[in-house]
Amino acid sequence: MSTKKITVFIFLLVTGVFLLTACGGKDQKPVSISFYRRGYIAGSNDPISSTVDAAVAAFEKRFPYITVSVVGVPYSTEGNAQMEAALERGTDINVLSLYPAMIPDLARRGVISDIEPYMTEADKQDFYDNGMQIATVDGKVYAWPIWVTSVAIYGNxxxxxxxxxxxxxxxxxxxxxxxxxxxxxxxxxxxxxxxxxxxxxxxxxxxxxxxxxxxxxxx
Structure with missing residues (x-):
């Protein structure tokens, strides 16, 4: 499968999911999506895994026709390779968490889709400006900046x-x-x-x- 076809395939899947969640009707056909999440470990009670499990449970309760499968991706070079391989296949990944540094390359290669159609100006106001800047490539937003950390230098x-x-x-x-x-x-x-x-x-x-x-x- 060519990169162009992968791009279209991923875009259609992501678009379809958002359209379904927007409609929220009771007669929707069953849909399954895969969420590749950094740091997630199935069955673990750590903060990341338990938060993801709770979010997925709430989402599936609100949209019972959608089933979310979470794929854990480690914070490592192996995890990067796992994510890249899934994106290249383009057949089993719909939503993913990314390091900010990965966004420009993936966006310009056409591997991920921008989320501009699903994000209003009011939505953007919910995030810090620097968070939105990190998720923006060539004027388009490609991710929700859900995890923004502060780094400081300590002295003795x-x-x-x-x-x-x-x-x-x-x-x-x-x-x-x-x-x-x-x-x-x-x-x-x-x-x-x-x-x-x-x-x-x-x-x-x-x-x-x-x-x-x-x-x-x-x-």
Whole structure:
């Protein structure tokens, strides 16, 4: 199946689901949709899985002719590959959760459809502007930004004091050069052999904590 055909197939499925939910009639034909959800584990009581199960149960109660099958996708490179493979097949995926960084590529390849026909200006006002910007590609919105997180950098005041460094403030922030210089000065080995690092962050696959720093620096 070509990419163009996959695009049309996915678009029709998603469109059909939304039209059915909009109508809400009692004589609708049975419909089954697949929802690929990051972090979902069937039968688990973790926050993501239990919230998804509750949402699906409420949705199916409201629209009894629609059956939702949830496919769990791990937060990993393997999960990315699983999602990509499903999108390429285009036969068993209707709704999905995505990392923001994946949206531009998938949208421009025509693999996912924009949701403009189903989102009014009033709907858009329910979300923060930066959330909508992340979900927008070439002027069209491709996703509901349901999970927007904040990232902050924490400092250890005791180590700052130990190295004779004054932390930055809102009124007197550091430049990037000052940040780098301070990080180097805060990286040292104590007399007892303890290694101290001036700056660190997780580097697991798909880790997003670095991204705000890149964005702030114009990256």
């Amino acid at each position: 005041p005791e180590i700052f004091k130990e190295r004779g460094i004054t932390p930055p403030t809102i009124d007197d922030p550091w430049t990037w050069d000052e940040f780098v210089a301070a990080s180097k000065q805060l990286t040292f080995t104590r007399a007892d052999g303890t290694q101290v690092y001036g700056f660190s962050a997780p580097s697991r696959p798909n880790e997003i904590v670095y991204l705000p720093i890149f964005y702030m620096d114009g990256g």
